[in-house]
Amino acid sequence: MTILKLNGSDLSIDLIKRFLEEKDSTVEITEDAYARVKSSRQIVENIINDGQTIYGITTGFGLFSDVLISKEKTAQLQTNLIRSHAVGVGNHLNETTALLMMILRLNTMLKGHSGVRVELVEQLKTFINKRIIPVIPEQGSLGASGDLAPLSHMALPLIGEGEVFKDGNIVKTRQVLKELSIEPIELAAKEGLALINGTQAMTAIGTITYIESEKLMEDSLWISSLTLQSLRGIIDAFDEKIHRARGYDEQIYVAKKMKEYLENSQLTTHQGELRVQDAYSLRCIPQVHGASFQTLKYVKEKLEIEMNAANDNPLIFNEREVYSGGNFHGQPIAISMDLLKIGVAEIANISERRIERLVNPDLNDGLPAFLSPEEGLQSGAMILQYMAASLVSENKTLAHPASVDSIPSSGNQEDHVSMGTIGARHARDIVKNVRYVLATELFIALSAVEIRGSDKLSPKTKEKFDEYHQIVDFINQDRKFSDDIKHLADALAFV
Template sequence: MIQLNGSDLTLKQMKSIIYGKEIIAINPESMKKVRKSRAAVERIVSNGETVYGINTGFGKFSDVRIKDEDVDNLQLHLIRSHACGVGENFPAVVSKAMVVLRLNALLKGFSGVRPCVVERLRDMVNENIFPVIPSQGSLGASGDLAPLSHLALVLVGEGEVHYRGKIRPTQEAYQKLGYESLTLKAKEGLALINGTQAMTAMGVINYIEAERLVDQSDWVSSMTLESLEGIIDAFHPAIHEARGYPEQMEVAERVRTITSDSKLITHQGEKRVQDAYSLRCIPQVHGASRQSLAYVKEKLEIEMNAATDNPLIFDDGETVVSGGNFHGQPIALAMDFLKIAVAEIANISERRVERLVNPQLNDLPGFLSPDPGLQSGAMIMQYVAASLVSENKTLAHPASVDSIPSSANQEDHVSMGTIGARHAYQIIVNAQKVVSIEMICAMQALEYRGISLASSSIQRLFAKGREVVPSITEDRIFSKDIETLSKWLSCDQFDWTIQRKTISS
């Protein structure tokens, strides 16, 4: 069980909750803060004070005072009117992450919601019932208003949910669970939708997927290095220590360890003096992407524990301040950085695919074909990889450099962070397929070399890979192979960890 308190949620814990179905609980001290914050809101309402988000309109309507008898209706109108997301739905795991993160933010005790609201969010996570949320429509400032409004709809019994493997009307799922719909009170609608939880939830999934992908890329590139009889000297620890980047040194060590007992690996001067950059510079390129991931992780873990709604309530209600913590710029920049980092993993992978299939660049059968000329072999797989990396280049254009005014120019600078997070996810999906193509080609090349000559680690990966994708003995529909292997790679069905030990070159 993981206890949430609004302050120290980690990506490791998020992975356990989202994928491992870890049960969550609410920290009792955090619930005390929630109650104090709620008492402050109720005091403001009863005293007739005018405070943004409690008894005023929103955005450009912030100067409109709402009658006391309409305060509850204000919240319902807010979420209904703002629930106008469009496009494909976020994956269910992203919706689950969104609920966890919204709950964690409310537990900081600055938002003014009732305990029943946070308890309902907790129950949704533990019962695996998640809102159906369209992925398009957020500007990433005033928070993720449209996506989070679809989340808030579920609390009042409207909208749709993912439940027991199906999309169902919320009321249908509530009946099965014995839930009553909530009636949102003053401040609660705004507290639920004013935040960065859509981009951050998508960012969490992106980070988890990207972290696994860079580990896999070290393994698959090591397989390619062996199948092309690459030169291990370029991975000598002294070279990487001389530059000083820890991540670069780590990648070089991983490759040395994976290939340590290979009979295919060569030394400089044996077959050639130098390898092409796509082989020789694996530590430098993969290492740089790992540096980017470290930056992204730092920003995500701050944002996962941040109060991002507006206004925020401090000092037991004595201080209620309107600010801009809902602005997604920190995550927008992090997602744009992640896009570039993962796109480069795919770029260099595609170049290694070219070296595997191009008979002018190796001594293997052309395009790894079982019968060159009559059969095309892996020829068009390289086309697909090239297409995917080119698509990634367009997706990698930074979303955060764009802005457009909204709400009658009251909200005149926005982050586009959710767009950046969505595009990062697509880049990761594309990159996974490119790495899958590289692995298919590397396995085929290893068969020509003699799999018994490969390192014991690569033989283990090869054996697992061949359970998923058979040898190319005749041309077939390779689309299925690419998709199947990509799905296998995305399911953590291999131990990608490396037993740390430095191997002298």
């Protein structure tokens, strides 16, 4: 059983992957983190008792930041905040994303700059470990002042309101808490704001999207290796000297992986044997896929900074230093998600071109037209290429950068926002489309290799061939191929 120890500083994508891979994984809070939480909470109590004017503790929010709140109403202010900001609409985030949102929000509180009580971090910990997962609508965040709407829906169940998932169904929170003998928490001063001022929705969506993207980019290499062998491609294009001459580490890595996958294949050729050069979609796999791998490095760095960041407001440092700032602004993640969108979309772009080469009788080196078992009577893979082209075109729309947009809010007090959560959602949708395109290339390549002679495959790709042929049959007759694509896409998914 994986135990994820949270201290506000050491969370990583690899740790999150291990946590999500096991159903019974739990989180624990380190002792030093508890000490920081207690210390920052005492500062909040002193602020209230001294009657100081501090944003969000003794004042209203947004344009109401100049409205003072009496000591007696500071707790009610926080509950009102959660209720009024829970305005999300649209489809619900899946349970994995909602669970990760809670983990990320808990982690930032443990840095000791949020001023919450131990009781609140314990409530979050209990919800995570017992998998009491909030129902969170995915639309409605501007990505600055934090992911206010999504995080408010995340916070409602902590106070016994809203809805949660139970056994795949959506039920009222109070029903589940009663069954588990868990009391709703009553928020104290600063705690409502500490729950919703942050980037945890975009970061959670972005983190899972990154994990899926990383897996897809790795899978794309052995899938394209199957295609290359189906087309009797030229292996010389992956010679290490070519790629070291340019110098990009990721390009060198992709070429190395392609050489490994293709080693001892009887289906690859050398330049001049069948043709002098392959088309770009085969010859330039290291250059194109390598450039997409470059985006992963940047995005991972920014996500891991953000998941360990203090993105609350105000931030509490000591009795004399409680500062209002803008760490809730999602611009770093917004730009990262826009970059990831481009990087992963390109994997589908080049995959679709390889699909065209597999099915087009003018390009596929003697394979049947559209891999049809009876040309004319059966269409074979003809419309599979249409579907892939449709998804690639849709991705071009989704890849439009969200981070270049901004709409003022809160009476123009919040006059620049990131749209980072929109960017993260679009990146997630692109990844889903890319998975379908790669599944389509894989499906067609399996049949093409079988026609060419699967016994001639390289040992490494023969293992993949055997594994995925267990999931789907070849294109041996016309049928509803969408089932085959879905089965392969599900097999390629991480979550």
